[in-house]
Amino acid sequence: MSSPAEAGSSYDGLRIRALNKSFASFHAVKELDLDVPRGSFFALLGPSGCGKTTTLRMVAGLEAPTSGTITLAGQDITDKKPYQRPVNTVFQNYALFPHLDIFENVAFGLRRRKVSGVEAKVKDMLELVELEAQARKKPAQLSGGQQQRVALARALINEPEVLLLDEPLGALDLKLRRAMQIEIKRIQTEVGLTFIHVTHDQEEAMTMADTVAVMNAGVIEQMGTPSELYENPASTFVANFLGQSNLIEGTVQSSGSDVVTVDMHGIGVTIPAHRAHTDGGKGWIGIRPEKVLIGAAGAELDAPGNTIPGGVVSDVSFFGVSTQYLVKMPWGQELMVFAQNTGRDPIFRTGESVELSWRPEYAFLLDHAQDVKAGAEEAS
């Protein structure tokens, strides 16, 4: 069936190769390569306009690629019509059929494919999403969260090779969103299908997905497990978009096979070689605010890293579980520090002199050519 030239013929997941999409004057997706393993929960994360929804729509067949191929379970589906693909979508605003009741909405795909045993299958599916009692209601009579579950059931019941979720929780309020995140994760584990989840919410992507691909301006910036991305970001965009980062200018002094030594405003700091993502002479030293330790000037800090003296607290925000400090460093930059309120240390006040420190294994080094503020505004 599959020709030998077919790139994805041996791969059983979703494979995207050199995918491009241009609109009139806008290059939405650029030379995208992506492998989504079968059965995984995959998140495409990025700010609005980064090309993630366009990518999803091309997988669904709702948008035709300008160039490139999409293969699914070894079959080239690039030119297939949406109704010919074993792919179903949970749309952003659910797109439930208002003239059909919940039962018929869920049964829609089965009826079009003339599958037998529709009644029993729909009943099972409604049970899975806990909507048995609503079967004869119209979508408009349901709450947002319930409509969301109908949309999920309507797509899931067809047992697609890949289920696409386009910002499925965007219209829900925060509390319901958290509950649905857990619910969708549970269902994915239960049915074992491949899920591709498009979202701009980094917390959502991190809590739900096995693998996250961070997308920006039409390309994938970095891909990995949520903890890999968070702990070892490879670009300033990922460092700023996923959580918050302190990025400090530094000059590389020596690059060994294990560690890279960087001069940071006169202080030598070391960074593990696998966490250094630059070859150049200059770089951005990155450290997450919760990895930074804070202590009174002259105090012994419980860290084997370098101590950076001369900080002055310029802002204190008390959150209860933690305190967020802004500390003005001698070179003029303000660094952010999250300190757990363990009660061991006093809470510093604005104007107090402090020292900062961190364990070298938590720091990372990024390419100085990248915009230090990339991704900071898009993350909200």
Next chain:
Amino acid sequence: MAESRVAAPADSGRRRGLTAYVLMAPAVIVLGLFFVIPFYSLVAASLYDPGGSDKAGWDVTYHFANYWEAIKLYKGQLLRSLLYGGAATLICLVLGYVLAYAIAFKSGRWKSLLLVLVIVPFFTSFLVRTLSWQLILADDGWVVDALQFVHILGQDDKLLATDFAVIMGLAYNFLPFMVLPLFASIDKIDPRLIEASSDLYSNPITGFFKVTWPLSLPGVVSGTLLTFIPATGDYINAELLGNTETTVIGKVIQLQATNANHPHIAAALSMILMFLIVAMVLVYVRRVGTEELL
């Protein structure tokens, strides 16, 4: 301050009730004067003693036989009116649906202009437009010549003064009444629903019949009613584009009320036509079940 705030809801509730009556009053008065009273006199006229005359005066004698007389004499014209109206409505539905669909989904920035073009014929009088159809369809006009040339029409065939001309005239004149409500309904359909149907294994044809068509039914119902009712009562098209064999009930009513001076027959025919249309509309709306729609 606090007191007035507490009192506000009850007060504004009463105010709202009063406002509703005030707003309804003009329409109620107009309808009362210009619909209920004439309707009453129409019912009364349909029950006149047939022996009356303008000179001797007309008496309401509850002469229900007027109805049987009217049906017996003019059932042919009644049936013809309904057939003409039905055929014109069907043609309008097919043409109008395609047009409304194209304007709603495919016209892009030309949408408003196209909508205006649909209404443009209304800027000229109904009568003038129908008269110009006489010229277009005339036996020695270019349409007939062209159709005869390509042998769609035989040398002795004609268009003017046929059933075809009457139905096409009706369809032409009432098309905007079909297009506008259809457009309003189709334009409201979220294109994402059509994407969703396609995502759920519907090819474009199934998608149309399972999603687009049912969602446009409110427009279909109002469009067909707005076309069928006036088209059935119209007699200008039959008069100007038809022949002596295409007389419709509207013309009969007019002649009976004026020239023939039989107000009781004219009134009875009006009542019959009205009953027929109301009955058909009720069955139709019930069958389509628009109250189920949103």
